[in-house]
Amino acid sequence: QITLKESGPTLVKPTQTLTVTCTFSGFSVSVSGVGVGWLRQPPGKAPEWLALVYWDDEKRFSPTLNSRLTITKYTSKNQVVLTMTDMDPMDTGTYYCAHYRGLHFDYWGPGIWVTVSS
Amino acid sequence: QSVLTQPPSASGTPGQTVTISCSGSNSNFGTTYVYWYQQLPGTAPKLLIYRDNQRPSGVPDRFSGSKSGTSASLAISGLRSEDEADYYCAAWDDRLSVNWVFGGGTRLTVL
Numbered sequence: 093q094i095t096l097k098e099s100g101p102t103l104v105k106p107t108q109t110l111t112v113t114c115t116f117s118g119f120s121v122s123v124s125g126v127g128v129g130w131l132r133q134p135p136g137k138a139p140e141w142l143a144l145v146y147w148d149d150e151k152r153f154s155p156t157l158n159s160r161l162t163i164t165k166y167t168s169k170n171q172v173v174l175t176m177t178d179m180d181p182m183d184t185g186t187y188y189c190a191h192y193r194g195l196h197f198d199y200w201g202p203g204i205w206v207t208v209s210s
Numbered sequence: 211q212s213v214l215t216q217p218p219s220a221s222g223t224p225g226q227t228v229t230i231s232c233s234g235s236n237s238n239f240g241t242t243y244v245y246w247y248q249q250l251p252g253t254a255p256k257l258l259i260y261r262d263n264q265r266p267s268g269v270p271d272r273f274s275g276s277k278s279g280t281s282a283s284l285a286i287s288g289l290r291s292e293d294e295a296d297y298y299c300a301a302w303d304d305r306l307s308v309n310w311v312f313g314g315g316t317r318l319t320v321l
Binding site: 129140200 | 212242243245247253254255256257260261266298300302307308309310311312313314315
């Protein structure tokens with residue numbers, strides 16, 4: 093059974109860096125074809141993809157947020173960490189991590205709400 | 211403005227069939243598959259349809275997907291009250307660089 097769970101701060105100040113961790117079970121990110129991605133959803137809006145790390149450590153980022161994002165996998169710990177720099181109130185929303193296989197995200201974590209405010 | 215275009219709302223009565231459309235372009239639907247997600251209030255999106263028309267295990271066959279050219283649709287037959295949710299289409303897009311994009315979402319109301 094694949095499960096994922098996000099953890100991290102629920103409140104960050106503008107200009108600070110957000111670091112969120114995805115801890116998962118039921119799969120290994122070292123298996124060919126597997127990846128873990130991060131997505132976010134502002135209140136009342138559609139989800140937005142942020143980043144994806146593949147089993148071979150190839151990484152892909154949203155073209156609009158590329159310069160602010162870092163994604164790192166810790167295979168032995170079953171964790172994937174996302175950092176987003178220079179946070180702004182417009183970055184407020186729910187941040188999700190998701191299992192990726194077969195060209196899509198199939199299993200999602202419950203999400204973590206992050207507020208950006210001074 | 212979303213790369214994929216969906217109607218903001220749809221509605222139907224119990225037992226009816228409702229169809230939700232999603233319009234794309236050659237940079238997404240023209241080259242890859244479409245996916246559909248259901249998001250119940252206060253929960254994470256759930257995969258409903260993958261690779262245009264495939265259902266994950268556990269998804270009722272009341273849900274079906276189709277794609278033709280740069281348009282896709284999700285059909286829900288035998289509508290139930292528990293189908294009231296937001297529905298999003300999604301796909302890979304390579305217009306600028308590789309990018310996973312979502313439609314703006316359709317809020318389905320069961321009257």
